[in-house]
Amino acid sequence: MKLNKSASRVMDILTILSSANEPLSVSELSRELKAPKSSTFEILTTMVVKGFLEFDEVQKTYKPGIKLFEVGTSYLNNTDLTKEVRPYLESLVKATGETAFLAIPIDEDIVYLDKVEAPSSIRTTATLGMRLPMYLTGLGKALLAAYPDQKVEEIMLNKNFTPMTSNTISDYESLKVNLEQIRQRGYAIDNREREEDVFCIAVPIWDYSNQPIAAISIAGLATRMTEKSAKEYVVYLTDVAMSLSKRFGYKYDQLFRIE
Template sequence: MKINKSAARVMDILMILSKQNEPLSVSQLSRELGAPKSSTFEILCTMVDRGFLEFDENVKTYKPGIKLFEVGASYLNNTDLTKEARPYLERLVKRTGETAFLATESNGDIVYLDKVEAPSSIRTTATLGTRNPMYVTGLGKALLAAYSDEKVSELMENREFIQVTSNSITDFSSLMKNIKEIRQRGYSIVNRENEEDVYCIAAPIWDYTNQPIAAMSIAGLVTRMSEDKAQEYAVYLTEAAMSLSKRLGFKQNQLFLH
């Protein structure tokens, strides 16, 4: 397969800016790319001209432009899953008063597709389009538990496990043990594994081919999440996940098939 170097650099620039979450200068971007400043500048000028980047004349930095948002919004608007899941997320927020998320897996990470917040709910660091490791998130572990053991091994066995908090899983063996518990329980739980104050419950979403394609979750402050409340919310969540899965054509009657 032949790769166009200029096209690849355009995509690399967008990824760098999305991860840095702040405007960068041409010097910073050329250094991150490992590319000459002159050629980087030409690409940046083209991206600004087409609206994919914005240039701040005062501080000489670049940031994502409105055209990039339009492309992203178009993707979300044309994704049936996002449209179909939105009412379920809103209903969960109304019933629990906590934040509800929708996410999918990409290269062993969770990517957030949608998020609904209640006025009094916790504000987490997760935003649409951002990634998090699967092994420290409720959404990620719910999907892993829905996958076959072979797929879990393919995605996670050789991955570096970084300890995000003192409660984070730090090795593949512990993850597999946790996955077994999730399958038996019927939903995943993350208790301060990715953020110090956050408790999360999640369940997978399946499609008409009986494949797990996403997960939804409820996240709230640990101090507000008693055992009884967590169990109550888990009922709401698993009902929503199953109902959405059925709407997408899922033919089974349980959320974990392995």
């Protein structure tokens, strides 16, 4: 299959900018693209005119524009999964007073599809559309623990475990031990593994083909997450995840099946 080079570079530019989390110059982008600066500049100029990028005249840098947000929001609004899960996230926030998340697996990562924040809850850095490695979050580990060992190995065996905090899982063997704990416990935990002050509890959602298709979580301030409140949140999360899974045709009565 022959790909259009210009169209591919547009997609690559959007991917690079979304991953960088900061504006980049034409020189930086052309270097990342391994493309001539002149042709990169032409593509960037077109994307600015169309509203998909914004150009900072002072810093001479580019960042995602409002049009990209509109397109992304339209996608999220038209995703059946997001529509189905949103009321459940709202119920979790109402019951716990903490922030609730929905994420799906994409290749070797998770992507945040939805977030409902409680006024009194901690504000995390996770944003809609953000893509993160699975080992780094409760959501990702909930999905990994739902996968067969062979699939986990395919995804994670040669993964570079980049630490975000002193609590980040740092190698594959440690991850395997953690995943087995999740399966036995019945839920995943992110105890300040991606953000220093955030504690997260997560579980998977299954579908009619008995495949884990997403994960939901509750995130709050680590210092406020007592053993008692965590146990209560697990009950809420498990009930919601099981209700959603049954709604999507899941036939089992456990979120983690020990083979």
